Amino acid sequence: MTEEETTESTSSGPSRRAMIGTGAVASAIGIAGGFTAGRATAAEPTKGAPPSPFALRGTHQPGITTPVQDRLHFAAFDVTTTSRARLISLLKEWTLAAERLMDGGPAGPIGPVEGDYRLPPDDTGEAIGLPPSRLTLTFGFGPGLFVDDEGKDRFGLADRRPEVLTDLPHFPGDQLDQARSRGDLCVQACADDPQVAVHAIRNLARIGFGTVSVRWSQLGFGRTSSTTAGQATPRNLFGFKDGTKNVLAEEAKALDEHVWVQPDDHGGDWLAGGSYLAVRRINMVIETWDRQGLGEQESLIGRTKDSGAPLSGGREHDDPDFAMPGKDGPIVPKDSHVAVVHPDHNDGVRILRRGYNFVDGSTDLGTLDAGLFFLAYVRDPATQFVPMQNSMAKNDAMMEYLKFTGSALFAIPPGPAEGEYIGQPLFG
Secondary structure (H helix, E strand, C coil), X not given: CCHHHHHHCCCCCCCHHHHHHHCHHHHHHHHHCCCCCCCCCXXXXXXXXXXXXXXXXXXXXXXXXXXXXXXXXXXXXXXXXXXXXXXXXXXXXXXXXXXXXXXXXXXXXXXXXXCCCCCCCCCCCCCCCCCCCCCEEEEEECHHHCECCCCCECCCCHHHCCCCXXXXXXXXXXXXXXXHCCCCEXXXXXXXXXXXXXXXXXXXHHHCECCEEEEEEEEEEEECCCCCCCCCCCECCCCCEXXXXXXXXXXXXXXXXXXXXXXXXXXXXXXXXCEEEEEEEEEECHHHHHCCCHHHHHHHHCECCCCCCECCCCCCCXXXXXXXXXXXXXXXXXXXXXXXXXXXXXXXXXXXXXXXXXXXXXXXXXXXXXXXXXXXXXXXXXXXXXXXHHHHHHHCHHHHHXXXXXXXXXXXXXXXXXXXXXXXXXXX
């Protein structure tokens, strides 16, 4: 036991709550021999369920280029321990739990109903009988994991923080809620069943009790992006298709150029094969938008509402003709969303999106608390996401209907190799 861990334990030994937080319950169970015969069999994936099509281990983490699912539970965590050893221990526990969960099994090695009656189950049980539902779990590290707000090196990682891994700047028009922003760690859970995604985040938070605490989280539904060529472009809550020109999984060269961190990039010694995740919670002023005429809505977007084709004509995936004249200027207005964020007007920059709609009930004024939970994967946030967001904030006419209420940036390490835990090269 390290000095730091000794400080965090009581003189009479770890409390029951601390045991839960550090995963020591499983060890205690083994010591006590408290199993009832016939109930100690390690839990397995739901019988008859199809195997997961995704793997946690590999060159890249799942949940980036894998076909985007319909539901999301995203959570940002604060690391509450000062112990590097305990942080690493949690990442090891999360790695094993993520493999089980993605395969349709329980979070722990015992299961929700197979353990000792005297101890809390190592899985909460709400996913009993449910298939894997294409669950993917994607883990990230925020700037605060490396240095705190005073610049103090928290876990001996300060000199390994990539220079572009900093808090996103305050963009024009931001109305950020700090209770929905930042975080030391993040987990993106995507699945076709919302209960499967919620179950995964709930159990990872439970495993992390005493080491991390949930800072904020967001549920999402109705994907607003496509990550593979076989997926149709979905619609956002304005009723429009968006993100047509985003990078897709089949574009290997574009992924290397725009999404995957390369070995020669800053931080590439541990982050190569990974990416950066820019997170933005965007409230849509739904009620005002709904009172606009169809023509005005299409002018603001720059696409038709029906097919998603650019206003200059053609089909959805055809390139807009930004020079084609219209009645009062270009037929695709210069301040339309399509024109402002198009790669042609952003030095060729492209991003990979996995956005989701959200509706969190209604506000005190009786309007919908709803919008887009924007998730963008990029190779370099400083040269890709930040300038694009600045241009949008300053020039996009659609900003009149948007409020940015949450913001965060995370480094997404590569997929763990066999025998490794998530992010192990960072701590090596």
